[in-house]
Amino acid sequence: MKIVLKNGLMMLVAALMFSACSPVERKELGAPRNILESIAGTWKLTKATQVDEDASKKGFPYKELDITSLFPYTNFVLTLNLTGGAPGTFTTTPGTSPKIIKLASGNWTVDNAEYPKDITLTSGVITEKISLGGYPVGASNTLKLKVERSVLLPAGPKLLISYSYEFAKQ
Amino acid sequence: MKKLLFSIFLISAGLTVNAQNPTFSPSTFTAEDQVTLTVDLTGTGMAGAAQAYIWIFSNPDLPGGADGITNGSWGNSSAAAEMTNVGTNKWSFTFTGTTMFGQSPAQLKSFGFLAKKKDGSSQSPDYKPFFFDPLVFVPTMLRIFPAKVGSDDVVTMNFDRAYGVSVNEQRMTPVTATVTMFDETGAQVGSPLNVTVRSTASTIWSASYIPSISFTPGAGHKLAKFKYKFNGTLLDPSGATITVSSSETEIIFTTMQ
Numbered sequence: 001m002k003i004v005l006k007n008g009l010m011m012l013v014a015a016l017m018f019s020a021c022s023p024v025e026r027k028e029l030g031a032p033r034n035i036l037e038s039i040a041g042t043w044k045l046t047k048a049t050q051v052d053e054d055a056s057k058k059g060f061p062y063k064e065l066d067i068t069s070l071f072p073y074t075n076f077v078l079t080l081n082l083t084g085g086a087p088g089t090f091t092t093t094p095g096t097s098p099k100i101i102k103l104a105s106g107n108w109t110v111d112n113a114e115y116p117k118d119i120t121l122t123s124g125v126i127t128e129k130i131s132l133g134g135y136p137v138g139a140s141n142t143l144k145l146k147v148e149r150s151v152l153l154p155a156g157p158k159l160l161i162s163y164s165y166e167f168a169k170q
Numbered sequence: 171m172k173k174l175l176f177s178i179f180l181i182s183a184g185l186t187v188n189a190q191n192p193t194f195s196p197s198t199f200t201a202e203d204q205v206t207l208t209v210d211l212t213g214t215g216m217a218g219a220a221q222a223y224i225w226i227f228s229n230p231d232l233p234g235g236a237d238g239i240t241n242g243s244w245g246n247s248s249a250a251a252e253m254t255n256v257g258t259n260k261w262s263f264t265f266t267g268t269t270m271f272g273q274s275p276a277q278l279k280s281f282g283f284l285a286k287k288k289d290g291s292s293q294s295p296d297y298k299p300f301f302f303d304p305l306v307f308v309p310t311m312l313r314i315f316p317a318k319v320g321s322d323d324v325v326t327m328n329f330d331r332a333y334g335v336s337v338n339e340q341r342m343t344p345v346t347a348t349v350t351m352f353d354e355t356g357a358q359v360g361s362p363l364n365v366t367v368r369s370t371a372s373t374i375w376s377a378s379y380i381p382s383i384s385f386t387p388g389a390g391h392k393l394a395k396f397k398y399k400f401n402g403t404l405l406d407p408s409g410a411t412i413t414v415s416s417s418e419t420e421i422i423f424t425t426m427q
Contacts, residue, residue: 050324052316059276060307062315067324070378098324098380149320149426160426161316161323 043167045076201267201278214294223247230282342402347377
């Protein structure tokens with residue numbers, strides 16, 4: 001009787017374990033996100049931050065400053081256009097804002113179309129390079145750009161100041 | 171008595187030798203400065219060696235240590251770790267802390283090293299710890315943010331009353347800051363600029379401006395430096411409000427790209 005009960009119990013446990021297994025339904029990943037399309041558009045500046053990179057590196061107490069309200073930065077508008085899915089022209093409309101990008105118009109390119117890190121703005125022979133601090137993702141419509149300021153030393157460039165700019169899509 | 175004196179002499183001699191080996195040039199250095207160390211390996215396992223390789227490490231006996239990027243592996247030191255022979259059993263090596271360890275000045279407190287053969291078959295004892303000069307923030311009455319600026323940057327001038335030197339500076343309530351601009355010839359550019367201050371902490375007032383927006387140099391010239399001071403008010407012994415100014419300080423622009 002005990003053996004029957006023992007075997008029955010083992011079969012019950014095995015049945016429960018098997019019934020707990022079920023095939024996992026894996027959903028399609030979908031097409032890769034087109035970052036250039038998410039970057040393109042008209043962007044208005046919402047936040048400007050100045051960072052003393054040298055002070056940060058040395059662990060000094062005064063490292064960064066929110067400069068958004070010190071000057072009318074929020075008037076600055078940047079438009080990035082695509083041409084056939086590739087970077088095309090750009091325009092900047094500073095209004096009364098400091099010119100965080102000095103070029104008024106021209107063409108823009110990226111270092112990597114799939115995973116861009118740097119944007120190069122060109123107008124004639126003049127170029128300006130800005131770094132992408134963050135892409136607009138999902139519900140977030142924020143584009144983050146970073147401008148770095150370095151001093152040239154014999155050993156190479158030394159980063160002293162950076163500016164981080166956050167834009168909202170219009 | 172003779173034995174005691176002899177022992178004291180030996181101990182003193184040992185301490186003296188220890189204090190002078192290794193030597194550093196410059197004698198004090200921060201983690202961002204290039205320094206050349208020279209070590210005498212006489213009496214160590216490396217005495218008489220034809221070649222010596224440094225094995226260097228940061229923050230010995232402290233948290234946050236790292237191996238030097240030139241170390242290579244113990245059984246095969248990298249060529250970049252080879253020391254320079256500067257005399258019998260004397261070897262030197264030049265490095266910069268931040269570059270050597272890939273750490274920031276805030277992370278780097280000290281370092282240690284030993285000398286070894288390329289294959290690790292012989293080595294000197296450890297030489298440690300040697301401390302980097304701290305890159306310390308020194309609070310002052312007048313301070314700009316960022317500490318180094320170009321003429322296109324947002325410049326924030328700060329006045330901290332807690333570090334006022336004169337009685338007036340210790341008592342005044344700043345209202346404006348005055349900026350006087352100069353070009354590379356030392357000639358004044360435009361008229362002095364008065365900027366309204368804002369209170370940013372209990373004893374700190376700040377004023378911001380962008381040099382290239384507020385000042386235009388003459389044709390063929392560029393903005394080179396500026397002087398600034400804070401102006402404010404205080405009550406004199408009779409209770410009347412009087413206007414006073416802080417001392418003035420000069421800032422030279424850094425050329426940046």
